[in-house]
Amino acid sequence: MEDDLNIRQARRSDLREVYLIEVNSFPYPYPIEVFLTFLILFPQYFLVAECSNSVVGYIMGSVDSDGSGHIISLAVRPSYRGRGIGKRLLLALEEIMKENGIHRVKLEVSVNNRAALALYKSLGYRIVGLERNYYPDGSDAYVMTKELSN
Structure with a gap:
């Protein structure tokens, strides 16, 4: 894990780096x-991981019509993978959702x-369904x- 890693809310100025990731x-x-749409609609659920003033990962979430949280996208820059950054982003977003x-x-x-x-299984996510032909x-x-417990 990176010592100088900072997880914070995404800003419009982060979107180019987020998109490249x-x-x-x-x-x-x-x-x-x-990404711009989710930043506008759900800013509190759009986080970035920053290391040495550079965005190295992000997680983007929303709230569905039934009130449940939805992870839309999570990614870490390839050269930073395997360092626990994705896990930290996911746990940070889960905490904000619980709050x-x-x-x-x-x-x-x-x-x-x-x-x-x-990663998801290690953090307690369970497979509950299969979406056939989900990707292009x-x-x-x-x-x-x-389930997020308090």
Whole structure:
């Protein structure tokens, strides 16, 4: 884990770095406009990990119509992976969601993303469903949930 790692709310000025991490992390990245939309609608659920004044990871969440939290995207710059940054981002967002009265959080993850699946399972997320053809290439995603206790 990075000693000088700082997790904070994302700012508009972070979006270029966030988008570059997204593009380098996923085969089907969200358009940059999606990040701006979530920053406007759910600023408290959009966090970045900063190391030496550079954004090295982010997590973006929202609240669904049923009041549950939703992790939209989580990624860490490739050269910073394996250092616990994704875990710290996820735990930080879960804490903010709990403080805002959210009791359950869900996410979708590629059935082929072993690293992400291992992280989520280690933090108490359970597979509760399968979304077939979730990604543009026709691959599937697991739906995972976690109960947030106070």
